Amino acid sequence: MDIRAIITGSTGMVGEGVLHECLQHPDVTAVLVINRKPCGVQHPKLKEIIHEDFYDMLPIAAQLHDYNACYFCLGVSSVGMKEAAYKRVTYDLTMELAKTLAALNSDMTFCYVSGGGTDSTEKGRSMWARVKGKTENDLLKLPFKAAYMFRPGFMLSSDGMKNTQAFYKYVAWMYPFFRRYFPQWVSTLAELGQAMINATRYGYAKPVLEVKDIVSLAHHP
Template sequence: MENEKIKAIITGSTGMVGEGVLLVCLEQPEVEEVLVINRKPCGVSHPKLKEIIHADFYNLNPIEDQLAGYNACYFCLGISSVGISKEEYFKTTYVLTMHVGETLSRLNPHMTFCYISGAGTNSSEKGGSNWARVKGKTENDLMNLPFSAYGVRPGFIKPIEGQKHGHSFYKYINWMFPLGRKFFPKGFCTLRELAIAMICVSKYGYSEKIIEGDDIIALARKSAASG
């Protein structure tokens, strides 16, 4: 869709990653329309933006007629595995995501779907942490759906200045970013780079279905160079 404007659906825009991706998408000329689906208002107003308030992400039937006609989805909805059971984590991370993916792939089979999983995700679905296996299974099964799906695996993400939904602890550890970027660039990207990278993938595709931290940086640089 190199010559086609992006019409994107974004989930999780009331969280740090989704809010940052939304803000970047709204300022990019390549992005023509943005639809956010939230359980509560995101608090952003813009001519490009439409918002659907919908409580039950396990049942999208009531809003299906509003989800067709989009060619990209940036899936930023997610929870931490800390403090919840394996069953609840699987339901929220895998079952919910797959329901959204299956619905959107049926309505928009030519869509590019970028799923934010995270550094350390386990594609083999064996061994390691439970969260990494569940995220790996989610990536794998999304890639079996009719649309074009990518697993995006950022590590430390530096928020955009002025975000409403940034995690409070980031202000105490942002000083680490320049050092981390210098010595371990694969694990450190900015939220702006993450958003730009997904926009770039939507327009041009990518040679790999798993997009690691260094891929995110490279894609963002490619976009800047071509723009």
């Protein structure tokens, strides 16, 4: 399958890892990253658009045609944020790009990185979980060919990545223990990237993927 993917968040830990997997995969023939600052990666498959205002995709919409996958890895921590501010940088920003892409690419598979504990009811106590839940729910209503919500937990970063968060570096040595005794909560960042690619290639039985689903799809034969 010829995958032409758009990736957001490639200057962060998750997006960088997904980008790495896409550049290595033979079925991914073209990658477009949209960033506010350069990601610093060069590759024959790769094109980059520097765009400051993610709340307005109209200025770059003409460059977003003819892609059949979007791997949305852009996100911020909710720590210290009020709900209105977090909703703006999570829900509003995501939906602006998603609606633009849905209008341009009817055959697109949209993969959204959410998080373990996301609240699909949108009514729970956790602010971030409600906002993520609303984002997931409204993405699933858009007219994409398919949309999948990925809820990873702890992820072991791939070697050589520049944007791995300090916390993940400090506890990486415990990964074998976590994987053995808490497999429902841990995966590798490479598995997340592979699972997104395989969701585009093969689809998946349900739209919301927890960690066990991510690992299973990553190793699809």
